[in-house]
Amino acid sequence: MAAPTTFSGEVWAELRLADARDVPHIYSLIHQMAEFELLTDLFAATHELLTSTLFPTPQPAPFTSFTALILDLSPSPVPASADTVSSLRLDLAASPLADPEAAAFPSPRGGGHVTAGFVICFPNYSTFLAKPGLYVEDIFVRAPWRRHGLGRMMLSAVAGRAAEIGMGRVEWCVLDWNQNAIDFYEQMGAEVFTKWRICRLTGPALDKYKGTGSGSQEVKDAGKAE
Amino acid sequence: MAAPTTFSGEVWAELRLADARDVPHIYSLIHQMAEFELLTDLFAATHELLTSTLFPTPQPAPFTSFTALILDLSPSPVPASADTVSSLRLDLAASPLADPEAAAFPSPRGGGHVTAGFVICFPNYSTFLAKPGLYVEDIFVRAPWRRHGLGRMMLSAVAGRAAEIGMGRVEWCVLDWNQNAIDFYEQMGAEVFTKWRICRLTGPALDKYKGTGSGSQEVKDAGKAE
Numbered sequence: 001m002a003a004p005t006t007f008s009g010e011v012w013a014e015l016r017l018a019d020a021r022d023v024p025h026i027y028s029l030i031h032q033m034a035e036f037e038l039l040t041d042l043f044a045a046t047h048e049l050l051t052s053t054l055f056p057t058p059q060p061a062p063f064t065s066f067t068a069l070i071l072d073l074s075p076s077p078v079p080a081s082a083d084t085v086s087s088l089r090l091d092l093a094a095s096p097l098a099d100p101e102a103a104a105f106p107s108p109r110g111g112g113h114v115t116a117g118f119v120i121c122f123p124n125y126s127t128f129l130a131k132p133g134l135y136v137e138d139i140f141v142r143a144p145w146r147r148h149g150l151g152r153m154m155l156s157a158v159a160g161r162a163a164e165i166g167m168g169r170v171e172w173c174v175l176d177w178n179q180n181a182i183d184f185y186e187q188m189g190a191e192v193f194t195k196w197r198i199c200r201l202t203g204p205a206l207d208k209y210k211g212t213g214s215g216s217q218e219v220k221d222a223g224k225a226e
Numbered sequence: 227m228a229a230p231t232t233f234s235g236e237v238w239a240e241l242r243l244a245d246a247r248d249v250p251h252i253y254s255l256i257h258q259m260a261e262f263e264l265l266t267d268l269f270a271a272t273h274e275l276l277t278s279t280l281f282p283t284p285q286p287a288p289f290t291s292f293t294a295l296i297l298d299l300s301p302s303p304v305p306a307s308a309d310t311v312s313s314l315r316l317d318l319a320a321s322p323l324a325d326p327e328a329a330a331f332p333s334p335r336g337g338g339h340v341t342a343g344f345v346i347c348f349p350n351y352s353t354f355l356a357k358p359g360l361y362v363e364d365i366f367v368r369a370p371w372r373r374h375g376l377g378r379m380m381l382s383a384v385a386g387r388a389a390e391i392g393m394g395r396v397e398w399c400v401l402d403w404n405q406n407a408i409d410f411y412e413q414m415g416a417e418v419f420t421k422w423r424i425c426r427l428t429g430p431a432l433d434k435y436k437g438t439g440s441g442s443q444e445v446k447d448a449g450k451a452e
Contacts, residue, residue, distance in 0.1 A: 044356065054356075120351060125346060156438040162432070163433055196400070202394060202417075206388070208415065
């Protein structure tokens with residue numbers, strides 16, 4: 001069953017665990033996200049890297065390591081499977097939704113489902129709590145599907161799963177000029193921290209430290225090191 | 227051999243992988259850090275939680291999951307072991323160092339070593355790079371041992387190890403008013419991002435999402451969800 005390009009009436013959204021068959025769409029969605037954030041110069045993902053890093057063999061249990069979730073939309077109800085994390089019924093009767101890219105995003109699960117978004121998350125750790133938390137690296141929904149409660153459904157679902165498995169907190173980042181997003185997150189109960197800044201070593205600035213963590217007995221003069 | 231409380235002449239620092247024997251000192255150091263940051267109200271760690279979350283059985287390979295490193299100081303050279311990540315010789319000839327707490331921090335490795343700090347780090351993930359990175363949750367050195375190049379040694383060592391195992395970046399957080407730390411990190415080659423804000427769901431605000439990520443087929447009206 002081919003995916004439609006216009007959705008109307010009832011549409012079923014499923015957030016489910018991804019597998020390696022989803023890599024081509026994950027790649028395309030990450031690229032769309034990079035375009036949206038004007039950061040395509042930082043984009044270096046490949047199908048091969050995504051496959052090896054997100055879907056290693058053996059695959060760790062969901063939410064215990066890097067975890068990819070896929071948002072699929074379907075014109076008919078989606079039977080829950082072991083991979084289902086959350087689902088939502090959209091009522092588009094009043095306003096049909098055009099998804100010109102639908103033909104480019106057929107879900108590998110078939111059934112006329114269309115892939116419309118993804119989540120990447122992984123455990124982090126709080127020393128004060130002495131507990132793991134969940135860090136949400138990305139939540140992305142393709143443009144035609146925004147403002148239908150899908151982002152809320154996705155974030156609620158991963159927060160719910162984190163709470164259920166005993167994680168102490170869920171964290172993510174937002175750009176300080178994105179007031180709509182900040183309002184939305186605060187409405188969901190999140191605290192937005194204004195004082196903390198992220199520091200990053202990458203590229204040549206990181207490579208220059210190779211050899212300083214080699215496990216060999218490296219002896220330096222303290223005066224030179226500071 | 228008992229640990230001295232005053233160190234002079236040459237002193238050897240070793241950054242090494244921690245094990246469950248280090249939990250009592252890790253606990254005390256986290257508490258000192260909470261006091262330093264005026265955040266003791268958030269402190270909820272226990273020996274039992276630290277042991278079960280940082281030192282599970284089987285223990286994952288270092289830097290592939292939550293990883294604790296310990297900084298030990300010794301008045302005599304420390305032979306490198308499989309657990310050594312980095313080491314540094316300090317020359318205190320010009321200015322002996324008093325460590326009044328030394329007797330409370332004997333290293334469980336013995337040999338008159340004194341535990342003076344710790345690092346907690348774990349992998350994170352960059353979708354743009356499609357690669358793991360390393361997130362440094364904490365780097366802490368007890369007060370008497372600061373300003374001797376030990377923080378630089380510790381951060382360099384974990385950055386070096388991350389680069390060597392193919393990670394794409396190393397990240398951590400700093401408070402925006404801590405200009406000394408910001409200057410130090412920038413001097414080490416890090417970029418400090420001014421636009422990103424951390425969002426956090428925790429406590430009751432997180433618990434209310436239990437049941438939304440249950441894997442059951444949950445059907446909501448889209449209008450109500452947004």
